[in-house]
């Protein structure tokens with residue numbers, strides 16, 4: 001299992017840094033975020049250290065979302081966001097893959113999303129589609 005001795009989340013998994021643990025499997029660990037944007041804001045992380053989602057083995061990745069689902073249900077939130085950031089520009093603060101489970105109890109609490117929609121032409125959309133399809 002890949003670990004990084006300097007990684008705060010690897011230290012949490014190893015119990016070297018305390019956390020409010022919520023759930024654990026052979027491959028994953030979940031705990032309360034210490035800087036919540038709403039009560040119940042939690043993190044679900046792989047035990048395998050990888051900075052970005054595409055660097056994580058599929059079996060480890062597949063273990064995470066069912067846990068996010070359990071936690072979302074446990075919060076009792078009727079509305080919530082699941083968020084996973086990759087890279088500084090994408091607002092990733094800790095370089096260890098993590099999924100946020102963020103209850104959205106009110107307009108003011110929870111995740112506030114900016115969604116700068118663009119309007120590509122049909123040709124631009126087609127070009128993007130062809131580019132992606134060449135790699136899938």
Ligand SMILES: [Zn+2]
Pocket residue numbers: 003004007008009010011048049050095096
């Ligand atoms: Zn780590």
